[in-house]
Amino acid sequence: MKDQALPNKAISALRGQTPPIKGTHPMQQGDGIPVPPTHPEHAGLDMNAVIGWILQLGVIISSVVITVGVILALAQDQLTSKNALIFPHSLVDVWSGVLALQPPSIIVLGLLLLLITPVVRVAASIVAFGLEHDRRYVILTTLVLLILILSFLLGKGGG
Amino acid sequence: MLTMHLTLLALILIFVCSLLAGVLGSLVGLGGGVLIVPILTLAFGLPIRYAIGVSIVAVIATSSGAAAAYVRDHITNMRIGMFLEIGTTLGAVSGAFLAGLLAPQILFVIFGFVLVISVAPLVVKLGEELPAGVKNDRWARALQLSGTYPDRYLGREVSYEVTRTPWGLAMMYLAGMISGLLGIGSGTFKVLAMDTVMRLPMKVSTTTSNFMIGVTAAASAGIYFFRGDIPPLVAAPVALGILCGALLGTRVLSRISNKGVRMVFIPIITAVAIEMILRGLGLGHF
Numbered sequence: 001m002k003d004q005a006l007p008n009k010a011i012s013a014l015r016g017q018t019p020p021i022k023g024t025h026p027m028q029q030g031d032g033i034p035v036p037p038t039h040p041e042h043a044g045l046d047m048n049a050v051i052g053w054i055l056q057l058g059v060i061i062s063s064v065v066i067t068v069g070v071i072l073a074l075a076q077d078q079l080t081s082k083n084a085l086i087f088p089h090s091l092v093d094v095w096s097g098v099l100a101l102q103p104p105s106i107i108v109l110g111l112l113l114l115l116i117t118p119v120v121r122v123a124a125s126i127v128a129f130g131l132e133h134d135r136r137y138v139i140l141t142t143l144v145l146l147i148l149i150l151s152f153l154l155g156k157g158g159g
Numbered sequence: 160m161l162t163m164h165l166t167l168l169a170l171i172l173i174f175v176c177s178l179l180a181g182v183l184g185s186l187v188g189l190g191g192g193v194l195i196v197p198i199l200t201l202a203f204g205l206p207i208r209y210a211i212g213v214s215i216v217a218v219i220a221t222s223s224g225a226a227a228a229y230v231r232d233h234i235t236n237m238r239i240g241m242f243l244e245i246g247t248t249l250g251a252v253s254g255a256f257l258a259g260l261l262a263p264q265i266l267f268v269i270f271g272f273v274l275v276i277s278v279a280p281l282v283v284k285l286g287e288e289l290p291a292g293v294k295n296d297r298w299a300r301a302l303q304l305s306g307t308y309p310d311r312y313l314g315r316e317v318s319y320e321v322t323r324t325p326w327g328l329a330m331m332y333l334a335g336m337i338s339g340l341l342g343i344g345s346g347t348f349k350v351l352a353m354d355t356v357m358r359l360p361m362k363v364s365t366t367t368s369n370f371m372i373g374v375t376a377a378a379s380a381g382i383y384f385f386r387g388d389i390p391p392l393v394a395a396p397v398a399l400g401i402l403c404g405a406l407l408g409t410r411v412l413s414r415i416s417n418k419g420v421r422m423v424f425i426p427i428i429t430a431v432a433i434e435m436i437l438r439g440l441g442l443g444h445f
Binding site for chain 1: 162163164165166167170206209215216219220222223224226227228230231233237238241242244245248249251252255302370373374376377378379380381384385386387389390391392393394395396398399402
């Protein structure tokens with residue numbers, strides 16, 4: 001049983017150097033180590049693919065919303081006639097503009113969706129590392145997310 | 160009150176320029192900012208404040224547009240990206256604190272010259288397809304930073320190790336500080352830290368930088384938005400153009416060599432260096 005303590009470390013050291021094997025959970029490779037319960041739907045998922053999907057979805061949704069805004073602006077002849085430097089930039093104004101189907105507000109909504117994709121990605125990575133039982137990187141990534149939030153708050157305070 | 164009326168032709172031109180910026184940015188791991196800001200200010204007369212706001216959108220569009228493909232292709236090293244992101248984000252926070260204390264002009268000149276000097280090792284390594292003889296340092300081993308990526312150009316899985324990790328982290332801190340101080344993206348410094356210092360394959364460096372610039376930019380995106388610095392009618396063609404360009408760029412990257420990527424990177428980094436020096440000397444309009 002003394003040897004059984006080692007594989008866990010050895011496997012995780014190997015993991016970075018071997019191509020990810022689809023369908024096998026890293027913990028399942030060491031025989032003798034109890035496989036921790038995971039949700040069956042997460043078990044064989046390639047987390048890189050999932051994060052790729054999330055990003056792609058965010059990018060597609062935001063570009064569709066932006067395109068709809070641009071087409072509406074073209075149709076209403078607002079794209080070139082309006083002063084491009086006057087636009088809604090508070091969440092309340094944007095939201096009421098979207099409900100009124102105003103093209104600039106719809107474009108801003110699409111831009112906002114685009115701007116939050118990296119944050120969603122960091123949050124998704126925390127889950128991904130969590131599912132890989134990589135506690136060190138869960139902590140590291142959470143730290144990054146916290147610093148992101150901190151720098152946002154600091155920046156806002158400073159104007 | 161500032162006014163700006165865009166013509167349809169101007170909007171189409173902005174879209175096309177953004178498309179090019181997206182292709183280049185996604186290839187070499189820079190935000191489109193360094194390319195977009197001069198175009199918007201010089202060619203279209205957009206006030207600098209708005210140009211910088213739009214460039215934040217450009218950086219995130221480049222990053223997210225390319226990342227979807229790179230992450231699934233397993234070229235991006237998420238561990239290295241996340242680990243180094245701590246240095247970058249902390250650097251950005253300290254840069255924001257120091258911003259009032261240091262004269263930005265001098266900093267622009269200093270960092271511009273740093274970039275000029277850093278072109279030299281890139282030129283020396285121009286013939287090198289993959290870094291040879293790199294051994295994991297203690298940090299890389301503890302943090303499992305080494306990895307593999309499938310190289311379609313070479314037609315095989317390339318494995319690599321990581322060295323001088325603390326120095327790479329220190330340089331990332333500096334890169335974050337530069338973006339916090341000067342309000343510019345620092346993709347160039349990030350690529351240099353990973354390529355020249357940590358000795359990663361060029362493609363891993365640029366795609367991992369690509370991931371990181373989006374996260375760093377997102378930290379300041381909120382500030383720019385609520386300040387009203389992101390005009391939607393200008394940002395829309397930029398965002399759409401960059402997203403299309405980034406998509407194209409990801410197709411190109413897997414098919415060209417690491418040497419090829421470096422060849423694209425060198426003239427861009429030189430242009431960025433000159434831009435920074437000119438701006439520091441008060442000669443640039445951007």
